[in-house]
Amino acid sequence: MAKRSEVRVGVDLGGTKIHAVAIDGDGRVVGAARQATQSDQGYRAVLERVGEVARSAADEAGVKWKAVEAIGLGVPGPVDAKRGVILMAPNLGWEPSPVAADLAAIIGRPVVLGNDVNFGGLGEATYGCARDQASAFMAFVGTGLGGAFVRKGKVVNGAHGYGGEIGHLPAPFDDAKCGCSRQGCLETTASRGGIARLLREAAARGAKPRIDLSGGLRSSAIRAALDQGCGVTRGAVERCADALAWGLVVVAHVVDPDCFVLGGGVVEGLGGSFLQRVAKTMAAGSALHARSAPDLRLAELGDDAVAVGAAVAAGGR
Ligand SMILES: [Zn+2]
Numbered sequence: 256m257a258k259r260s261e262v263r264v265g266v267d268l269g270g271t272k273i274h275a276v277a278i279d280g281d282g283r284v285v286g287a288a289r290q291a292t293q294s295d296q297g298y299r300a301v302l303e304r305v306g307e308v309a310r311s312a313a314d315e316a317g318v319k320w321k322a323v324e325a326i327g328l329g330v331p332g333p334v335d336a337k338r339g340v341i342l343m344a345p346n347l348g349w350e351p352s353p354v355a356a357d358l359a360a361i362i363g364r365p366v367v368l369g370n371d372v373n374f375g376g377l378g379e380a381t382y383g384c385a386r387d388q389a390s391a392f393m394a395f396v397g398t399g400l401g402g403a404f405v406r407k408g409k410v411v412n413g414a415h416g417y418g419g420e421i422g423h424l425p426a427p428f429d430d431a432k433c434g435c436s437r438q439g440c441l442e443t444t445a446s447r448g449g450i451a452r453l454l455r456e457a458a459a460r461g462a463k464p465r466i467d468l469s470g471g472l473r474s475s476a477i478r479a480a481l482d483q484g485c486g487v488t489r490g491a492v493e494r495c496a497d498a499l500a501w502g503l504v505v506v507a508h509v510v511d512p513d514c515f516v517l518g519g520g521v522v523e524g525l526g527g528s529f530l531q532r533v534a535k536t537m538a539a540g541s542a543l544h545a546r547s548a549p550d551l552r553l554a555e556l557g558d559d560a561v562a563v564g565a566a567v568a569a570g571g572r
Contacts, residue, residue: 262286262318265327265565266309267371268301270294270346275308276562277316282382284559286316294347301347302354306362325365327565328358329374333416339368342416367568371561373410373419375554376403378564379516383555388513392506393554394421394499397519399434400442402502404510408571421502422446428498444498447472447521453491462487474524481525495521496529500536507543518554526553 261280266273270292277286288311290304309326313319332344339355355368369377376393385391385405395401400422404411411418422442423435431452433440443449451472454464464487466472466480480488503515517530534551538544556563 262313262316262323263325263327263566263570264309264313264323265329265374265562265567265569266305266312267329267374267561267565268292268305268347269331269371273301273305273308274558274562275305275312276559276566277312277318278382278563278566279316282563282567284563286312286314286318287559287562288312288315292347298349298352299357302358302361305358309362320364323364325367325569326362327367327369327374327567327569328354329369329371329561329565330354331371333420334368334370335416336367336369336412339366341368367565369410369565369568370401370403370416372401373403373412374562374564374568375401375518375556375560376405376419376516376564377408377410377567378556378560378562379518379554380405381408381567382563383516383560384552385514385516388550390510390512391514391516392419392503392510392512393516393518394503395519396446396495396499396517396521398446398448400446400499400502401519402506404506404512406512408567410568421506424502424505426498426501428501441498441502445495445502447474447477449498450477450488450491450495450521453494454487457487457491464488464491474520477521478524481528492525492529493532496532497536500533500540503533503549504537504541504544507537507541507549511543514550514552516552516554518560522553523557 266275274289331346333342355366359366380391390406393403402421403419423440426441430439431443465485
């Protein structure tokens with residue numbers, strides 16, 4: 256049984272599931288629990304469920320709830336970390352809300368609130384693939400594109416909470432409409448949504464991608480189309496990787512992190528070949544990287560990254 260004082264609890268609150276872990280002093284997961292989010296039941300019901308899942312993870316780790324000093328909670332949207340307020344949460348259907356205070360009142364423990372991608376980056380930087388580095392920039396390529404910059408064990412949020420937010424960087428090579436209502440944001444190309452858009456546009460021009468575009472595109476379907484040698488899909492994936500490389504070169508020229516971490520569904524689905532394409536394009540597109548190749552790594556913590564990072568943040572409160 257883990258020592259009580261060392262165990263920290265973190266929760267990843269997503270649009271579809273709530274996932275909690277308890278980690279020991281070495282970052283090992285010693286307890287875990289999950290439940291469906293059921294956001295249609297409303298704000299308070301979801302927070303109560305977050306509390307239940309966090310308690311279950313602590314139970315599994317053999318830790319009494321009172322011995323848990325604080326919990327970390329990663330949420331899908333921008334937050335004011337100092338005030339513990341979520342500013343926007345379209346995936347949950349929430350108005351701006353003081354989540355940290357409301358959850359703390361329900362569970363009787365202090366709550367450290369953070370953006371999920373930032374906590375995922377913190378998890379990888381502390382106990383995942385970048386644990387040996389002083390700084391890391393994480394790019395999370397899923398439906399959209401999230402980013403996080405972690406330096407000396409802390410997320411760099413910046414003065415306005417925009418730190419690491421590369422998804423909505425205005426890119427010079429595309430003008431597709433973005434979910435944020437602007438046009439040409441980087442994530443309109445460097446994401447699974449971007450790959451889907453490129454494939455639909457190619458199909459509209461008469462190309463015949465060997466992939467089903469009728470529903471939501473899954474990373475596993477992209478992988479399968481590549482394995483079958485679909486040139487249209489390969490072209491779309493390469494453009495996604497090249498767009499991401501452009502964004503990471505911008506990051507490198509501004510903050511020059513020790514390493515870059517690539518994670519998220521697209522990266523998990525496509526793996527090393529995607530990473531190699533990004534590295535190659537970064538080297539070709541930057542005088543700095545032509546001289547010394549960027550250190551790119553695949554995320555290691557998978558589904559646990561956000562919850563582990565949230566637990567780290569709870570411990571560093
Ligand atoms: Zn945008």
